[in-house]
Amino acid sequence: MLRKPSKSNLGKMLGVTEEIFHKKIKPKIKKDFSKELNEKNIDNPDIWLDEDDKIILVKPRDNTRFIETDLSIYSYK
Amino acid sequence: MKNSVIDIRFEGSKFYPSKLKRKLNLPIEVLAEYGEISTSGRYKGQPSPYGMGLLEISLLEKQKNINELFQEYCIKLFGWKEDLKEFGVDEIIIDIANTSEFPVDISISNDIIHNLSSINARVEFHTIHTEDDLEDNNESLKKNTLPLKKDKLYKKVLSSLKKHPSINKADAIPYFIYYYSTKNAENIDEKLNKFEDFYKEAVKV
Known part of the structure; x- marks a missing residue:
């Protein structure tokens, strides 16, 4: 089942604060997938997770536009 | 911070x-x-x-x-x-x-x-969001809603969330708190209908 954890919860999963997640980890996720994000014209994606905690980048307020990364959130730990 | x-x-x-x-x-x-x-x-x-x-x-x-x-x-x-x-x-x-x-x-x-x-x-x-936000919001809920009607309020919020899945519960709570902390909590049915409109506006932002 897909879910959209809060930034705070994403931080907790990686053992950091929401602030650190926002400043240092989310930018890396965005940059790692910048090519795919640009192709789909997604500027600042929401981070969703699937049942295996793999990252799905979703255009905010448009759940029809997303990128399945096949990369676990824990790879950013 | x-x-x-x-x-x-x-x-x-x-x-x-x-x-x-x-x-x-x-x-x-x-x-x-x-x-x-x-x-x-x-x-x-x-x-x-x-x-x-x-x-x-x-x-x-x-x-x-x-x-x-x-x-x-x-x-x-x-x-x-x-x-x-x-x-x-x-x-x-x-x-x-x-x-x-x-x-x-x-x-x-x-x-x-x-x-x-x-x-x-x-x-x-x-x-x-600070660590205490959710706890604070829960405290605000207790202070600013009518206890007997609380179940009804929660049902309304959950119903709205199902209709608008792009906003998660954590995001919705501040809007919810804002509305009920700045308005008189009497005439609860009327307020609930207004919340529905307010929530739709929040989704557009």
């Missing part, structure tokens, strides 16, 4: 943040060095195809407020234009964060917009 902070993130497809750090003599944190082995993420174990550095300017100049820092560093960034180009910066993000209790008050002049555009810099705003 303070009520609001400002950071600058430098990025580039062939950017060397360590070199920029030495050149400008600033405490730029290297988040990724172009060509060096990545320790996490998509390119873990491989040379990073990009560079990324973070300058937390609110930590450097604690006495100044957010507006002063913003104006000052926009001018500095423009002055660093050639160095940024030399070391491979092709994107600059000025990140302004506030905590949920304090709105950001900032003005951006035409000159600054022009200068930022010329160095491919953009400004992003976001709100950091």
Whole structure:
């Protein structure tokens, strides 16, 4: 089942604060997938997770536009 | 964190943040060095195809407020234009964060917009939720709603969330609190209908 954890919860999963997640980890996720994000014209994606905690980048307020990364959130730990 | 902070993130497809750090003599944190082995993420174990550095300017100049820092560093960034180009910066993000209790008050002049555009810099705003936010919100709920009607309120919120899945519960609660903490909680059915309209507006923002 897909879910959209809060930034705070994403931080907790990686053992950091929401602030650190926002400043240092989310930018890396965005940059790692910048090519795919640009192709789909997604500027600042929401981070969703699937049942295996793999990252799905979703255009905010448009759940029809997303990128399945096949990369676990824990790879950013 | 303070009520609001400002950071600058430098990025580039062939950017060397360590070199920029030495050149400008600033405490730029290297988040990724172009060509060096990545320790996490998509390119873990491989040379990073990009560079990324973070300058937390609110930590450097604690006495100044957010507006002063913003104006000052926009001018500095423009002055660093050639160095940024030399070391491979092709994107600059000025990140302004506030905590949920304090709105950001900032003005951006035409000159600054022009200068930022010329160095491919953009400004992003976001709100950091403090650890106590959810607990505080729950306390507000207790204070500002009628206990006997609470179940009905929750049902209404959950129903709205199902209709608007792009907003999660944590996001919805502040709107919910705002509405009920600023309005008289009498005539609850009327309020619930108004909340539905309010919630739809919140989704559009």
